[in-house]
Amino acid sequence: MIADxxxxxxxxxxxxxEDALALLDRYGKDGWRMAGGKDSLDWFKDRVKNxxxxxxxxxxxxxxxxxxxxDGIEIGALTTLTEVEKHPLIQKQxxxxxxxxxxxxSPQIRNAGTLGGNAAQDARCWYYRDGFPCYRAGGxxxxxxxxxxxxxxxxxxxxxRCVAVTPSDTAPVLVVLGAKMVIRSSxxxxxxxxxxxxxxxxxxxxxxxxxxxxxxxxxIQIPKTWAxxxxxxxxxxxRQTWDFALVSVASAMFIKGGVIDRISxxxxxxxxxxxxxxxxxxxxxxxxxxxxxxxxxxxxxxxGAIPLNYNHFxxxxxxxxxxxxxxxx
Amino acid sequence: MFDQKELRRDPVPAEQAENRSMSALNPNISxxxxxxxxxxxxxxxxxxxxxxxxxxxxxxxxxxxxRLVSLNVNGQVRRVDVLPNETLAMTLRYxxxxxxxxLSCDRAECGACTVLLDDMDFYSCSMLTHSVRNRKIxxxxxxxxxxxxxxxxxxxxxxxxxxxxxxxxxxxxxSAVALLKVNPKPTREEAALAMSGNLCRCGAYDHYxxxxxxxxxxx
Ligand SMILES: Cc1cc2nc3c(=O)[nH]c(=O)nc-3n(C[C@H](O)[C@H](O)[C@H](O)COP(=O)(O)OP(=O)(O)OC[C@H]3O[C@@H](n4cnc5c(N)ncnc54)[C@H](O)[C@@H]3O)c2cc1C
Ligand code: FES
Ligand code: FES
Numbered sequence: 001m002i003a004d005x006x007x008x009x010x011x012x013x014x015x016x017x018e019d020a021l022a023l024l025d026r027y028g029k030d031g032w033r034m035a036g037g038k039d040s041l042d043w044f045k046d047r048v049k050n051x052x053x054x055x056x057x058x059x060x061x062x063x064x065x066x067x068x069x070x071d072g073i074e075i076g077a078l079t080t081l082t083e084v085e086k087h088p089l090i091q092k093q094x095x096x097x098x099x100x101x102x103x104x105x106s107p108q109i110r111n112a113g114t115l116g117g118n119a120a121q122d123a124r125c126w127y128y129r130d131g132f133p134c135y136r137a138g139g140x141x142x143x144x145x146x147x148x149x150x151x152x153x154x155x156x157x158x159x160x161r162c163v164a165v166t167p168s169d170t171a172p173v174l175v176v177l178g179a180k181m182v183i184r185s186s187x188x189x190x191x192x193x194x195x196x197x198x199x200x201x202x203x204x205x206x207x208x209x210x211x212x213x214x215x216x217x218x219x220i221q222i223p224k225t226w227a228x229x230x231x232x233x234x235x236x237x238x239r240q241t242w243d244f245a246l247v248s249v250a251s252a253m254f255i256k257g258g259v260i261d262r263i264s265x266x267x268x269x270x271x272x273x274x275x276x277x278x279x280x281x282x283x284x285x286x287x288x289x290x291x292x293x294x295x296x297x298x299x300x301x302x303x304g305a306i307p308l309n310y311n312h313f314x315x316x317x318x319x320x321x322x323x324x325x326x327x328x329x
Numbered sequence: 330m331f332d333q334k335e336l337r338r339d340p341v342p343a344e345q346a347e348n349r350s351m352s353a354l355n356p357n358i359s360x361x362x363x364x365x366x367x368x369x370x371x372x373x374x375x376x377x378x379x380x381x382x383x384x385x386x387x388x389x390x391x392x393x394x395x396r397l398v399s400l401n402v403n404g405q406v407r408r409v410d411v412l413p414n415e416t417l418a419m420t421l422r423y424x425x426x427x428x429x430x431x432l433s434c435d436r437a438e439c440g441a442c443t444v445l446l447d448d449m450d451f452y453s454c455s456m457l458t459h460s461v462r463n464r465k466i467x468x469x470x471x472x473x474x475x476x477x478x479x480x481x482x483x484x485x486x487x488x489x490x491x492x493x494x495x496x497x498x499x500x501x502x503x504s505a506v507a508l509l510k511v512n513p514k515p516t517r518e519e520a521a522l523a524m525s526g527n528l529c530r531c532g533a534y535d536h537y538x539x540x541x542x543x544x545x546x547x548x
Contacts, residue, residue, distance in 0.1 A: 011459055013393075013460070056459070082449075109437055109526065
């Protein structure tokens with residue numbers, strides 16, 4: 001049964017970066033970059049986003065593959081989540097990313113979906129996805145932040161008109177590992193830290209990342225900073241497969257003589273961007289890795305949370321996940 | 330016969346309109362070229378630009394897609410006319426008659442439409458046919474031998490009384506084949522993870538897992 005046929009669009013499958021960038025310049029906001037299509041095609045089928053031209057990037061070989069470099073690894077934005085999950089070097093040195101990639105969606109989606117597409121995917125607020133004319137869609141209401149709204153999945157922090165959260169399982173990991181996002185347009189290249197790549201509604205309510213319509217994310221660089229650290233990743237979702245995180249936690253620590261020497265930690269599903277828990281890092285750094293430290297970390301993590309009508313459960317959930325990360329990583 | 334006057338009256342999509350203006354520019358443009366232009370999917374606006382400038386073959390330069398494509402399906406090359414916005418499930422099921430490809434959610438959420446591309450499992454409802462032109466496509470119809478002998482996974486599914494209603498079965502079989510290709514001796518947990526992208530409303534999961542373990546164990 002086919003519910004919706006996608007609207008017509010012009011399809012381009014360039015194999016060279018210059019051609020893709022020229023097409024994006026030409027079409028501007030009417031163009032759509034597509035990688036694995038796992039976010040894109042649903043938008044088209046629902047007829048909520050109707051680009052004139054779809055630029056399928058999967059034919060551009062230079063955007064694929066995992067390379068070891070002097071200061072870590074470089075992952076082409078179009079590398080699939082399955083390749084990320086199975087790659088021996090990622091498993092060995094940056095296991096946090098492999099674990100998170102394996103928790104995305106389902107095996108068939110990971111075989112097609114890309115790391116770049118996963119990081120650049122759009123919000124999963126169903127009001128927005130269903131085509132409600134909300135703030136994020138350019139309107140002047142948030143349908144998820146009303147007394148009757150279904151907002152069990154929505155935000156605890158940083159609400160600014162919109163209350164959607166980051167849906168990406170890999171995004172918090174990229175922030176924790178200090179990844180650098182390499183972005184190219186016909187005008188040149190820029191490199192953005194993962195923590196600045198993701199943006200909240202206060203910066204621009206209509207998009208989730210700094211990517212401009214004519215830019216392509218080419219590479220994700222993971223520096224050696226956290227290679228071989230003790231990692232912890234946990235994602236809580238209603239089902240083990242397909243479902244997005246209600247809350248997730250990702251952390252990297254170096255422990256010296258039972259004391260937390262260095263730490264990087266972030267949560268997904270609680271804010272529009274991965275929530276980098278700097279306050280937790282400051283509290284636990286130099287402390288013993290103990291139940292007491294974990295307790296303090298959990299309490300500090302949720303300070304300032306403002307739950308909506310139906311997502312109060314996320315507060316203790318987040319608190320416990322942070323505790324677990326500190327305790328058992 | 331195409332009559333240019335006639336064409337001008339019809340509401341035409343952008344790429345044809347472009348052809349129209351080109352034929353207006355150049356009265357010598359042949360009918361054959363014109364038809365070629367129509368067969369090409371949209372997106373020839375840019376191409377026409379390049380063509381006028383440099384005479385370069387447009388499709389190659391800008392990557393526009395041709396609608397008539399060759400697909401390698403179940404070991405055969407099939408020629409088929411594919412729209413730019415057509416999913417692989419649509420092409421396989423409704424144009425090539427491969428009804429073993431089931432369409433259920435059409436949203437990458439159930440696994441009924443699972444097919445193999447170069448031996449890996451994918452949701453055919455959520456891929457554009459144009460993006461699999463160079464890949465080896467296998468549907469459940471392509472698993473048994475020409476003599477009708479079932480693939481070992483299919484046979485094991487039968488032996489373990491795997492399916493109940495059978496709707497999810499083609500997808501389940503193909504995911505199992507994909508798993509065993511890269512991991513011929515999976516643990517039960519590995520098999521469960523690999524099969525986790527396939528829903529079964531009848532709840533035959535355990536039977537399917539048993540069937541996979543039967544093939545893996547060579548029982
Ligand atoms: C049923 C279902 C369940 C899901 N569950 C999860 C889940 O549990 N966890 C999770 O994290 N995700 C989940 N997702 C989302 C999916 O995993 C991601 O959307 C997928 O990884 C996206 O990758 P893609 O390559 O298919 O993206 P695409 O759909 O191709 O692209 C996604 C977005 O990124 C942009 N984009 C892609 N590549 C680039 C690039 N190189 N440069 C610039 N822009 C780019 C596109 O324009 C588009 O806006 C789910 C999706 C579905 C359909
Ligand atoms: S029909 Fe494709 S996954 Fe459900
Ligand atoms: S056997 Fe009926 S859906 Fe699986």
